[in-house]
Amino acid sequence: MRRELILTFVLLLTVFLAPAVGEEAAEGPGKLLGDESDGSRAHPTHVLPLFPENEDGEKGEQITPDADLVLPFSTKYTCGECHTYDVIKQGWHFNAVDSNAVPGRLGQPWIYFDGKLGIQIPLSYRAWPGTYQPADFGMTEFRFTQVFGRHMPGGGPGEVTATDVDDIGRQFVAGKLEINCLTCHNGHHGQDQGGVNGYAIHVSVRQNFRWAATASCEFAQVKGSASAMTDTYDPYMPMGDEQEPTVIYQPEAFNADGEVLLDIRREVPNQRCYYCHSNVYHTEGHGESEKWSTDEDVHLKSGLTCVDCHRNGMKHDIIRGYSQESRVSDNPLAATSSCEGCHVPEGSGVPEAARLGAPVPQHLGLPVVHFEKLTCTACHSGPWPSEQAVYSKTSRAHRLGTPNVNKAEKALPHVLSPVFALEAGTVVDDPNEPALHSGKIAPHKAVWPAFWATLAEDKVTPVALDVVEKALKKVFEELESPADGSWTPIPTEKIGEALNVLAEAVEEKVAYVAGGTLYRLDEDGAMVEEADHPAAAAYMWPLAHNVRPAAQSLGIRYCTDCHATDGPFFFGKVAVDSPVVSDTPRTVEQVAFQDIGRFGAWAFAASFVFRPWFKIVAIGSAALIGIVLLLYGLKALGAVARVLAEQNQ
């Protein structure tokens, strides 16, 4: 009896304690195999089993090419076997939707445009002043991913669980857009981001979020389209419809153990970065926008790769490369990976100059005040400033590298550069100091926002896209769109008509923002224009590439590269981009963005005419003074010598 009681007690103790012990074991911190380097610079060979995400959202059975149900592999469960996925998703490329992520310096927004409706709006999940939250524009994360996921590496909004009624069903069919590690780290030339059957098409056209990573790799093909499936389609119970998404793996890619060799590169090849980060500047003569006729960044031509400067560890907190970054980034290399960090480090006692072979600039003859007023990029980056800021294109704004891109110079969205403006600063997570103003002039890309909005006590909030489309489609349907993909010209009277229609639809005060102007209705329903409205100001973000060689920097010839009364740096024109028809196209001078008085800049530039005379007078005066000093100095010496000589006699 006593023995039975003891045994029962021990048994009960075991039953109650076992889960706690087991739980502790499961909670152990343990870095995964690939989370920390052992120091070897050799690339580990990635011969891996592939795993999908199963219907329960968990890790599925190992993929074999001849299985009954061939699923796309999941990077979370394949790469995540050795690299902690939840750590990686905190990285800069994936954390836009994370409200805890500090926004840092203003960057390129996602630009939604509709030339017919007069919309060109900068969107961002980051709290960059001048951009708008996609939700305010009526874009759910799912919709945002479908529109812009073509140039996203996955994660971010692509992994947010849908809550909108219309999106829940679609997300079950399409899946979530996981982080696609291969977007950056696949060294194989078969990685297809922008081809007709590549990543971008599968994300933005076919809604094949779950299949996108697999479709992009070199050893698999995906056919079919989730967008063609109804909301009741179950991807884990295919019906054999030829339109449903289907994966075909190349059998020869699998070894005897069912593993696949992946050409994984720790140092991301430039080509991978270029897919999302290419720029085109439509400088004089269209031919100059062609890749063969323009030079790449001088750093790349000197042998560096993008990731030599833009580094990160497993946390993927990639260095963006601006001078204030160390204030907001935990990356230990942030301070030493800006322009100054490599080229002119202040050092901590141990010499740090010439990292990566960076030449230490001499800046012969350059007054030091320039380093207080200008960023390095002002003289060294972007296209050489011309009379007018040029139309520019970027991969993300103009979906470069994907099929059927409109290659016309003026295809929307209209991004103008270089615009030499005072840097707005770096946004930090401190309510007392929301932005660190660098106070320096830097080259920027600029976009003039255009969108329909509600107006409440001077607060301008975009009207949701579907509301605008529904209300205004008929108002503008008779307007003709140009072939070059630019704005559909909107007459001013149409704006008034549209405002009235929109006001009825939303039952609020409405406005239209375009070209630096805010159009609204007064009490009598007549249209009022408020020029230079703050909500209509151009959104600008600093540019840093392409860096020109030192021999092509501003000021290399003479001070008048910038300080000339007709010099483009101060007096170049920036077009005020607007769909609204106007008799005279408006422009703004560069100096208006620099917090410098126009007359002051002009007068200073004009004074350089007298600089040679200054030098001549100064040299002559110094020579004369020197001769006087020498003459009387020698006389004094002679007097002393005479005194000594007379005393000797």
Place this chain on the structure above:
Amino acid sequence: MFQTVSIIALLATLIGIAAHWVMTSTGPRQGIVVGGVHVFSLLLIEQKSSLLGALKKLVYLLAIVCFVVLAITGFWPTLVRGEHISGYLLMIHATFAPIFALCLAILAVTWAGSNRFTAEECPWIQRLLRQVTRLRVAAETRPWRCSLVVYKAAFWLVIFLALPLILSILVSMFHLLGTEWQHFVLAVHRWTSLVFAIVVIVHTYLAMRLRMAGAV
């Protein structure tokens, strides 16, 4: 550091001059405005009224005006705002600078002769020669005119300091010096200008006092 040192040095100079004036002032006291005009006009009195004398006086007046403008435009942003000179102040500074340089050169040529040191103005050299060399040097018989010696020394110091003051900026305007050396020559210009300003203030004060005493 430059800001602090400049403020202290300039204040000390002005206080020193005021104290010297109070302690050594002779003759009937005048009102500040009348006295100031009288003193300033003493500077313009030239014993030899000739074309050359008038030109010399004009150059001196122009030099003083330039000095005042340069001192204000140069020291104001540094001492008051703690930043480098730029914008309109820089333009004004750069406009008056070559004029001042030219005036200094002319003053150097025209005033050097009258500012030569004579034997009786250097009694300490005679003393030194007697003590060190055992040479038979006549003992000084006249009292040492301290103010005059200091006045002449200030003149030569102004002329001497004018060289680094001008050359430091001149050299920076050519493609010769890199950033580190640009910082160095800028520092040379700033510190030289501080000493220069103090010496000019002392020289001007002594000039007025000596003219009042009829010594020059």
